[in-house]
Amino acid sequence: MPDPASRRSGPIRVLLAKPGLDGHDRGIRLVLRALRDAGMEVIYTGLRATPGSIVRAALAEDVEAIGLSSLSGAHQQHFTAVREQLEAEGADDILLFGGGIIPQNDAEELRAAGFTFLYPPGTPLDRIVGDLRAHLRPESEEGG
Amino acid sequence: MTSADRPPSPPRPERWLRDVHAPAVARSPERRESFETSSGIPLAPLYAHEAEGAGPGEFPFTRGLHPSMYRSRLWTMRQYAGYSSPAETNERFRFLLEKGQTGLSVAFDLPTQIGYDSDSPEALGEVGRVGVPISTLDDLDTLLDGIPLDRVSISMTINSTAPVLLAFLVALARRRGVDPRVLRGTVQNDILKEFIARGTQRFPVEPSVRLAVDVIEYAAQELPSFYPISISGYHIREAGSTAVEEVAFTLADGIAYLEACRSRGLDLVQVGRRLSFFFNAHNHFFEEVAKFRAARRLWATICRERFGIEDDKATQLRFHTQTGGSTLTAQEPANNVVRVTVQALAAVLGGTQSLHTNSSDEALSLPSQEAAQVALRTQQILARESGVTEVADPLGGSPYVEALTDAVEEGARALLSEIDTRGGTVAAIADGFIRRRIESSAFKAQIAIDSGEATPVGVSEDAEIPEAPFRVDPAVERERRDAMARFRAERDETVVTAARGEIARVAASGENVLPALIAAVESRVTLGEIAETLALEFGEYRDDA
Numbered sequence: 001m002p003d004p005a006s007r008r009s010g011p012i013r014v015l016l017a018k019p020g021l022d023g024h025d026r027g028i029r030l031v032l033r034a035l036r037d038a039g040m041e042v043i044y045t046g047l048r049a050t051p052g053s054i055v056r057a058a059l060a061e062d063v064e065a066i067g068l069s070s071l072s073g074a075h076q077q078h079f080t081a082v083r084e085q086l087e088a089e090g091a092d093d094i095l096l097f098g099g100g101i102i103p104q105n106d107a108e109e110l111r112a113a114g115f116t117f118l119y120p121p122g123t124p125l126d127r128i129v130g131d132l133r134a135h136l137r138p139e140s141e142e143g144g
Numbered sequence: 145m146t147s148a149d150r151p152p153s154p155p156r157p158e159r160w161l162r163d164v165h166a167p168a169v170a171r172s173p174e175r176r177e178s179f180e181t182s183s184g185i186p187l188a189p190l191y192a193h194e195a196e197g198a199g200p201g202e203f204p205f206t207r208g209l210h211p212s213m214y215r216s217r218l219w220t221m222r223q224y225a226g227y228s229s230p231a232e233t234n235e236r237f238r239f240l241l242e243k244g245q246t247g248l249s250v251a252f253d254l255p256t257q258i259g260y261d262s263d264s265p266e267a268l269g270e271v272g273r274v275g276v277p278i279s280t281l282d283d284l285d286t287l288l289d290g291i292p293l294d295r296v297s298i299s300m301t302i303n304s305t306a307p308v309l310l311a312f313l314v315a316l317a318r319r320r321g322v323d324p325r326v327l328r329g330t331v332q333n334d335i336l337k338e339f340i341a342r343g344t345q346r347f348p349v350e351p352s353v354r355l356a357v358d359v360i361e362y363a364a365q366e367l368p369s370f371y372p373i374s375i376s377g378y379h380i381r382e383a384g385s386t387a388v389e390e391v392a393f394t395l396a397d398g399i400a401y402l403e404a405c406r407s408r409g410l411d412l413v414q415v416g417r418r419l420s421f422f423f424n425a426h427n428h429f430f431e432e433v434a435k436f437r438a439a440r441r442l443w444a445t446i447c448r449e450r451f452g453i454e455d456d457k458a459t460q461l462r463f464h465t466q467t468g469g470s471t472l473t474a475q476e477p478a479n480n481v482v483r484v485t486v487q488a489l490a491a492v493l494g495g496t497q498s499l500h501t502n503s504s505d506e507a508l509s510l511p512s513q514e515a516a517q518v519a520l521r522t523q524q525i526l527a528r529e530s531g532v533t534e535v536a537d538p539l540g541g542s543p544y545v546e547a548l549t550d551a552v553e554e555g556a557r558a559l560l561s562e563i564d565t566r567g568g569t570v571a572a573i574a575d576g577f578i579r580r581r582i583e584s585s586a587f588k589a590q591i592a593i594d595s596g597e598a599t600p601v602g603v604s605e606d607a608e609i610p611e612a613p614f615r616v617d618p619a620v621e622r623e624r625r626d627a628m629a630r631f632r633a634e635r636d637e638t639v640v641t642a643a644r645g646e647i648a649r650v651a652a653s654g655e656n657v658l659p660a661l662i663a664a665v666e667s668r669v670t671l672g673e674i675a676e677t678l679a680l681e682f683g684e685y686r687d688d689a
Contacts, residue, residue: 021254023343026383046687077269103612124594
């Protein structure tokens with residue numbers, strides 16, 4: 001949980017990104033729409049983002065959360081690389097979540113590496129919205 | 145029951161039997177002398193309400209492409225496979241052929257699909273994950289070791305780098321002393337749907353289409369038994385489109401390719417005879433059957449009306465089908481066998497020419513060998529045990545199925561008109577129309593699932609998801625790097641540089657790139673190097689989201 005003093009108010013700002021070569025963007029585009037419909041401010045990188053470009057965008061856009069998507073089996077490589085890059089930039093207070101076809105063992109490793117939420121295909125969109133709100137605007141009913 | 149009480153027997157389609165069916169069977173006999181049910185009821189090759197009307201094998205092919213359909217020849221059973229390394233995938237291919245599969249279908253990893261060698265930085269973490277890595281001619285040789293290129297047809301799901309993989313295949317045939325003219329198979333080579341739904345495009349859209357036409361033109365001249373494009377709705381559907389949108393956007397892509405071929409000055413009869421298509425078989429059984437019938441009729445009509453193609457064979461929509469990957473559930477994966485069976489049955493009743501049935505564990509990972517075998521067996525059971533192969537278009541004439549067929553065609557026509565008013569397919573891709581439509585349908589489908597209205601059977605909020613049955617060994621990536629280092633060390637760099645120079649020249653000149661690519665791969669230029677050379681000329685695609 002972020003330190004209450006650092007909690008923000010106003011709309012939640014989120015970066016969504018597709019790292020690596022995977023072209024499956026049905027899921028991330030659904031999440032993009034659901035988060036925007038819920039009043040959040042969402043930036044999406046598009047396909048083939050690199051860890052460097054993702055972290056640069058996250059810092060430039062001053063986001064509170066980064067969501068990564070991978071359905072090509074390369075999640076471990078790319079998710080971990082983003083995490084390391086964030087640490088190197090001293091921005092490891094940004095909430096990390098991910099989605100895709102992530103086998104259980106990998107999911108445990110990624111959770112240990114700081115991915116707070118991992119969503120398999122078919123996750124109800126409301127749950128993702130609810131998780132982000134509960135985590136980033138816990139005091140507010142309609143945290144945006 | 146007296147004979148007066150019996151319902152009238154359907155009229156015999158005499159003209160069709162005499163003029164269409166009989167000559168076809170004389171050329172290519174049916175699998176049996178006669179077909180009958182378990183009760184000894186004889187089965188006619190076709191049932192129809194009226195003695196007249198277009199039957200199977202007749203324009204516009206609503207009832208099927210061939211007069212005797214599966215009574216003569218079953219569909220090709222073609223399971224998509226590829227992972228880890230060329231050698232491991234070769235083992236899976238041999239396993240599938242041994243179990244009675246009748247054609248090969250190669251899944252490539254993402255670096256190969258986008259044009260990066262296994263040892264490039266862009267390939268990190270991706271090598272061998274979703275398919276087999278092929279960076280060199282030697283890799284393809286290993287992949288197809290022991291597989292007779294003159295007898296087994298080889299389908300390759302490859303788009304941006306289709307010209308390179310085709311060059312590898314032609315060069316491999318030459319290396320093995322096989323005349324490339326006898327090669328049978330398909331390259332997907334449908335770059336427009338990559339921009340719409342699949343996402344492996346490497347170059348901007350215009351040079352991408354030019355490369356696709358290069359492949360079509362080269363095959364028309366040099367590879368008479370090869371299908372140089374498979375215009376694909378599968379991925380459009382997986383991205384969330386409806387059945388109607390799947391038909392419309394696939395045929396819109398088909399129209400764009402035919403227009404590009406016409407501008408190149410190619411003979412559209414020759415091109416039309418070598419086009420193939422690829423559709424999804426999704427859940428709504430009757431709509432799916434109707435979709436295939438409607439797509440056939442609509443495409444044949446478009447070929448005749450828009451392009452003036454008079455040769456009926458060149459207006460035929462021949463297609464491969466794959467069952468719907470996105471309909472599979474990770475929870476209770478055994479249930480997927482049933483979903484796949486129903487979807488595969490729709491494809492067969494819709495008259496598919498070849499079929500891939502998904503494995504039950506594919507929502508979790510690439511398929512295990514056991515699940516891959518059940519998937520193939522599912523097709524064999526439909527083909528040999530269910531009896532659905534014994535009459536052409538068995539659902540044709542059902543008021544329900546005919547009404548759905550009309551409605552799918554009408555819906556697709558309306559979307560095609562909308563695309564025309566936007567200036568055509570490429571314009572409708574560029575202005576976001578096609579993607580917005582698909583996304584909006586995907587969103588509606590997700591809302592229906594989230595609301596509980598369309599929740600799949602056996603799926604519940606917090607149920608266990610089983611562990612992935614198949615994992616790619618991470619050592620593969622290192623082994624591939626080592627193999628590439630050896631490959632590069634053993635070649636003559638001056639020859640490589642010259643071959644790359646020739647590719648750059650040809651790319652800039654607008655000549656067909658295939659001859660230069662074939663010469664290059666024979667000089668040991670890699671896939672990544674070719675793609676890089678082309679990208680310097682064409683530019684790189686960037687997703688502006």
